[in-house]
Amino acid sequence: MLLDIAALSKSFGSIVAADNLDLVVAANEAVGIIGPNGAGKTTLFNLIAGTLAPGGGTIRFGGCDITRAAPQTRCHSGIGRTHQIPQPFEKLTVFENLLVGAVHGRSMSEREAARSCGEILERLGLLRHANSLAGSLTLLQRKRLEMARALATAPKLLLLDEIAGGLTEGECAELIATIRDIRNTGVAMLWIEHVVHALLAVVDRLIVLNFGRKIAEGAPREVIRSPEVRQIYIGIEA
Amino acid sequence: MRAMKDGRPASGQMFSVATSGGGSRAALAAAAAILIMLAALPAFAARNLIQDLIFLFYMLALAQCWNLLAGFSGLISVGQQAFVGLGGYMLFALTLFAGLDPLLAIPLAGVVCATFALPTALIVFRLRGAYFAIGTWVVAEVYRLVFAQFKGLGGGTGTSLAPSVTSTVFGIEWVKALFDVRTPAARDIISYWGALVLMAGTLVFVYAVLRSRRGLALGAIRDQEAAAAGLGVDIYRTKRAVYVAAAAMTGMIGALIYLQKARISPDAAFSVLDWTAYVIFIVVIGGIGTMEGPVIGAIIFYLLQRYLADFGAWYLILLGTLAIAVMLFAPRGLWGFVAERFRVTLFPTRRRLVIGADEVKGG
Numbered sequence: 230m231l232l233d234i235a236a237l238s239k240s241f242g243s244i245v246a247a248d249n250l251d252l253v254v255a256a257n258e259a260v261g262i263i264g265p266n267g268a269g270k271t272t273l274f275n276l277i278a279g280t281l282a283p284g285g286g287t288i289r290f291g292g293c294d295i296t297r298a299a300p301q302t303r304c305h306s307g308i309g310r311t312h313q314i315p316q317p318f319e320k321l322t323v324f325e326n327l328l329v330g331a332v333h334g335r336s337m338s339e340r341e342a343a344r345s346c347g348e349i350l351e352r353l354g355l356l357r358h359a360n361s362l363a364g365s366l367t368l369l370q371r372k373r374l375e376m377a378r379a380l381a382t383a384p385k386l387l388l389l390d391e392i393a394g395g396l397t398e399g400e401c402a403e404l405i406a407t408i409r410d411i412r413n414t415g416v417a418m419l420w421i422e423h424v425v426h427a428l429l430a431v432v433d434r435l436i437v438l439n440f441g442r443k444i445a446e447g448a449p450r451e452v453i454r455s456p457e458v459r460q461i462y463i464g465i466e467a
Numbered sequence: 468m469r470a471m472k473d474g475r476p477a478s479g480q481m482f483s484v485a486t487s488g489g490g491s492r493a494a495l496a497a498a499a500a501i502l503i504m505l506a507a508l509p510a511f512a513a514r515n516l517i518q519d520l521i522f523l524f525y526m527l528a529l530a531q532c533w534n535l536l537a538g539f540s541g542l543i544s545v546g547q548q549a550f551v552g553l554g555g556y557m558l559f560a561l562t563l564f565a566g567l568d569p570l571l572a573i574p575l576a577g578v579v580c581a582t583f584a585l586p587t588a589l590i591v592f593r594l595r596g597a598y599f600a601i602g603t604w605v606v607a608e609v610y611r612l613v614f615a616q617f618k619g620l621g622g623g624t625g626t627s628l629a630p631s632v633t634s635t636v637f638g639i640e641w642v643k644a645l646f647d648v649r650t651p652a653a654r655d656i657i658s659y660w661g662a663l664v665l666m667a668g669t670l671v672f673v674y675a676v677l678r679s680r681r682g683l684a685l686g687a688i689r690d691q692e693a694a695a696a697g698l699g700v701d702i703y704r705t706k707r708a709v710y711v712a713a714a715a716m717t718g719m720i721g722a723l724i725y726l727q728k729a730r731i732s733p734d735a736a737f738s739v740l741d742w743t744a745y746v747i748f749i750v751v752i753g754g755i756g757t758m759e760g761p762v763i764g765a766i767i768f769y770l771l772q773r774y775l776a777d778f779g780a781w782y783l784i785l786l787g788t789l790a791i792a793v794m795l796f797a798p799r800g801l802w803g804f805v806a807e808r809f810r811v812t813l814f815p816t817r818r819r820l821v822i823g824a825d826e827v828k829g830g
């Protein structure tokens with residue numbers, strides 16, 4: 230297994246954000262995560278990426294125990310993430326934002342990185358803005374920058390946190406095509422998304438979280454139709 | 468100063484990275500010319516101009532170091548006087564006790580400061596934001612109190628450099644013969660060259676850091692620390708490296724300052740007003756987070772203090788008013804104001820993506 234999470238827990242005071250979670254992702258597998266607001270989805274990403282330390286449990290990645298590893302170490306071993314609320318380096322240009330990921334995440338020289346960064350920007354439709362300050366981007370462009378920057382680190386596992394919200398139908402179709410492209414290059418992904426039809430177009434497996442617990446898992450369409458999911462998660466447009 | 472770096476065309480597009488700015492080659496030539504002129508200046512200039520320029524150079528160098536920390540790395544220290552004082556005291560200790568030549572003691576003082584900065588970093592890096600600032604100040608106060616205990620270095624009242632030390636500094640006979648001056652003037656000329664070398668060295672060093680991969684990481688850390696870590700940046704090591712390097716340079720500048728002053732006391736050497744407050748003033752009015760800012764700020768500060776310091780309290784009130792006015796009306800400093808209007812930069816650090824080899828243009 231590429232990612233192997235066992236009995237993972239995390240609480241904030243009395244709030245349990247991850248409750249004895251088990252989760253695996255195989256190489257080149259795409260797994261979707263849904264769940265109501267506050268279910269602990271972003272917290273799970275923070276635990277995998279190393280922004281938060283777990284209260285208990287283990288995280289293994291590529292066969293190594295990374296439960297206590299620093300965020301930069303996890304990046305080096307192949308975990309890339311986007312942030313639900315974009316966190317661009319505002320006073321750097323869009324291109325420089327990617328360079329940070331390529332130069333420090335992959336230990337490339339700037340010269341070597343230019344080509345791959347340029348290609349990623351082109352693929353995500355940000356090439357026109359390459360030399361603009363990231364602080365001048367719109368929200369949607371910032372979300373795309375999040376993806377571009379994570380891709381610049383050449384991840385084996387990509388963590389996507391709500392990237393399809395607020396898109397028009399056309400933009401959403403484009404995004405789905407892009408994400409399929411990324412998958413075809415051999416990248417595994419965990420994708421948190423409220424726009425369920427976008428998820429269903431891509432993922433192999435779907436996981437439902439509520440109160441930090443996994444309440445359903447399986448083939449996407451079956452999970453969506455299951456009564457326990459319908460009960461806690463109204464508003465699904467399958 | 469144009470760096471063109473190629474990539475193979477993939478989807479028909481060719482990408483490369485360029486770091487250049489409008490007229491940066493001309494700026495480099497101008498800088499070299501100014502440097503040569505300044506180096507030759509003692510042949511023409513009066514002694515009090517030389518002394519004034521020593522002050523200008525070391526304030527500029529200190530400002531450049533502080534700006535590397537605060538402006539480029541988000542490390543707002545109000546305790547850099549710790550390393551000015553430590554450097555100054557090291558100069559005294561190494562020359563008086565170990566009998567070293569002052570010009571050799573200056574780099575050694577830098578090494579000592581770097582060594583002290585490592586454990587200091589361990590303490591202050593546990594603190595964030597305002598607590599970091601206060602922590603650095605507290606550390607500097609501790610240094611001051613410790614040095615007040617050394618009887619051999621004059622305790623709380625301080626001590627002077629023996630004339631035998633300052634009048635036998637390396638090269639002084641040569642300077643005396645070359646410019647036909649007496650010992651005190653020759654001493655000033657050697658300090659002047661030392662200050663010039665340190666100032667130019669600081670500029671080159673800071674620029675080299677900003678152009679390196681570490682410089683890229685600094686910008687990321689300053690803007691979004693957590694996101695930078697997620698992209699593979701080792702935050703702690705990057706900050707520590709910058710902090711230690713700034714301490715080493717600040718220490719060397721401190722050693723030079725006290726070679727020139729030839730008299731040291733804990734209160735003066737670890738003065739938060741002289742070595743941090745004025746330095747912050749210089750960086751803020753010049754433009755924080757730019758390399759040009761501290762240069763402009765230092766020149767303005769020098770002129771103000773040269774012509775207005777006699778007004779005592781009014782001078783300080785004027786400095787404060789000016790700083791507040793700049794913060795309100797030109798928050799990016801005087802250089803920020805100019806750079807925005809005319810789109811100029813003398814020290815280009817932006818990495819630009821160049822699409823297609825033909826499109827490489829300056830600016």
Ligand SMILES: Nc1ncnc2c1ncn2[C@@H]1O[C@H](COP(=O)(O)OP(=O)(O)OP(=O)(O)O)[C@@H](O)[C@H]1O
Nearest residue numbers: 241244246264265266267268269270271272273313
């Ligand atoms: N750093 C933190 N400190 C304290 N509480 C937190 C922290 N991060 C998350 N929480 C709490 O943990 C719970 C889970 O939050 P999380 O952000 O993981 O939810 P989510 O499933 O991503 O929700 P959404 O769909 O709104 O993004 C929430 O109740 C949240 O308030």
Ligand SMILES: [Mg+2]
Nearest residue numbers: 270271272313
């Ligand atoms: Mg969330």
